Amino acid sequence: MFETEDIGLNEQPVTPRPGEKVIELLVPVDKYLSAGVHIGTHICTKFMEPFVYRVRSDGLYILDVRKIDDRLRIAGKFLARYEPAKIAVVSVRQYGKKPVSKMCQYIGCKTFTGRFLPGTFTNPSLKWYYEPDIVLLTDPRADAQALKEAAEIGLPIVSFADTDNKTDFIDLVIPGNNKGRKSLALLYWILTRQVLRERGAIPPNGDLPEQPTEFEAEV
Amino acid sequence: MFETEDIGLNEQPVTPRPGEKVIELLVPVDKYLSAGVHIGTHICTKFMEPFVYRVRSDGLYILDVRKIDDRLRIAGKFLARYEPAKIAVVSVRQYGKKPVSKMCQYIGCKTFTGRFLPGTFTNPSLKWYYEPDIVLLTDPRADAQALKEAAEIGLPIVSFADTDNKTDFIDLVIPGNNKGRKSLALLYWILTRQVLRERGAIPPNGDLPEQPTEFEAEV
Numbered sequence: 001m002f003e004t005e006d007i008g009l010n011e012q013p014v015t016p017r018p019g020e021k022v023i024e025l026l027v028p029v030d031k032y033l034s035a036g037v038h039i040g041t042h043i044c045t046k047f048m049e050p051f052v053y054r055v056r057s058d059g060l061y062i063l064d065v066r067k068i069d070d071r072l073r074i075a076g077k078f079l080a081r082y083e084p085a086k087i088a089v090v091s092v093r094q095y096g097k098k099p100v101s102k103m104c105q106y107i108g109c110k111t112f113t114g115r116f117l118p119g120t121f122t123n124p125s126l127k128w129y130y131e132p133d134i135v136l137l138t139d140p141r142a143d144a145q146a147l148k149e150a151a152e153i154g155l156p157i158v159s160f161a162d163t164d165n166k167t168d169f170i171d172l173v174i175p176g177n178n179k180g181r182k183s184l185a186l187l188y189w190i191l192t193r194q195v196l197r198e199r200g201a202i203p204p205n206g207d208l209p210e211q212p213t214e215f216e217a218e219v
Numbered sequence: 220m221f222e223t224e225d226i227g228l229n230e231q232p233v234t235p236r237p238g239e240k241v242i243e244l245l246v247p248v249d250k251y252l253s254a255g256v257h258i259g260t261h262i263c264t265k266f267m268e269p270f271v272y273r274v275r276s277d278g279l280y281i282l283d284v285r286k287i288d289d290r291l292r293i294a295g296k297f298l299a300r301y302e303p304a305k306i307a308v309v310s311v312r313q314y315g316k317k318p319v320s321k322m323c324q325y326i327g328c329k330t331f332t333g334r335f336l337p338g339t340f341t342n343p344s345l346k347w348y349y350e351p352d353i354v355l356l357t358d359p360r361a362d363a364q365a366l367k368e369a370a371e372i373g374l375p376i377v378s379f380a381d382t383d384n385k386t387d388f389i390d391l392v393i394p395g396n397n398k399g400r401k402s403l404a405l406l407y408w409i410l411t412r413q414v415l416r417e418r419g420a421i422p423p424n425g426d427l428p429e430q431p432t433e434f435e436a437e438v
Binding site: 046047049050070071074077154156167168171 | 265268290292293296297300301373375386390391
């Protein structure tokens with residue numbers, strides 16, 4: 001379905017890791033490929049340029065799989081250092097709902113799916129007020145309200161970002177296709193596993209009892 | 220010495236925080252100003268564009284003080300979550316030596332100043348081998364060896380970066396003038412204080428017993 005030349009693994013990536021050796025990815029390349037985590041959009045913001053591997057002849061921007069892998073690792077390290085209940089994971093859009101819920105089921109974080117109620121992070125007089133220590137967003141555009149409130153109170157913000165996203169106020173960007181059903185499932189599955197590995201809840205090569213497909217939203 | 224229009228606080232900054240209120244800076248504006256933390260270089264990489272407030276008529280890029288302030292806050296939050304002895308702080312360049320040593324004296328991190336011995340992070344057979352959990356760099360260009368090794372073993376990398384720096388492999392960028400003696404002293408002083416505040420070692424509005432000037436390298 002995807003040509004292998006799309007993913008930047010059979011040739012030198014745009015910016016090779018310095019002193020690069022063979023670095024193992026978190027999941028096999030074909031798993032990344034078939035989920036389409038690397039498929040960007042036809043728009044590329046200057047903020048996301050560093051994460052782009054190449055532009056396909058039809059004008060589609062392709063993300064660098066290595067960089068996606070790398071940032072999932074780093075994000076796992078960061079998130080693992082926070083108290084589970086103080087991590088807020090947000091997805092306004094439909095396809096992120098299931099992956100986010102699944103992640104929170106495993107790592108104990110707090111889910112914010114569907115419409116993000118204004119004031120959730122900022123207005124203590126609301127019944128649904130909640131003050132996290134860190135937030136993870138699925139899409140900075142769709143999750144703009146959560147982004148705005150988190151930035152307002154100075155929370156660290158981790159966010160998935162596609163080639164068409166702006167990354168203002170995001171402290172740690174995880175590049176990736178945040179539109180696709182399968183892509184979101186795989187990204188959240190890997191991140192969940194990384195957090196559990198970093199916490200020591202599962203061994204460094206341990207796996208989740210479920211497959212990434214279980215993280216997919218129903219069609 | 221600096222015109223106030225340089226710093227982006229007396230008019231609307233390039234990208235205002237969404238829903239912006241009056242946000243207090245970590246130190247008074249004039250303190251930032253007189254240390255010149257916002258003074259960039261005549262070169263601006265596309266990676267650093269998001270942090271630039273404006274270009275002076277003589278072609279000097281000026282960093283956005285708000286964004287510097289913001290990232291110091293976030294970096295403090297992140298660093299505070301790590302075991303002190305597992306934080307490596309690196310400065311090959313001269314002016315970073317004193318600020319880095321001072322920081323490590325307060326927060327208990329490990330100092331790597333002067334020439335960075337190759338293999339320090341990657342070669343367990345060396346006598347000076349050391350494996351941190353996170354690294355903080357003063358200048359990604361001067362500290363390229365440490366950057367390379369940290370990236371190689373997948374460590375989270377926090378780094379100061381000036382307008383002329385590339386930010387490859389850096390996970391959290393703290394924009395700022397990383398060349399000036401006074402600027403480095405103030406940046407490290409604020410960061411040190413933030414880490415201690417976040418750890419609860421000093422109250423949320425507590426101060427260090429020393430002034431930023433004590434962090435300055437001797438001329």
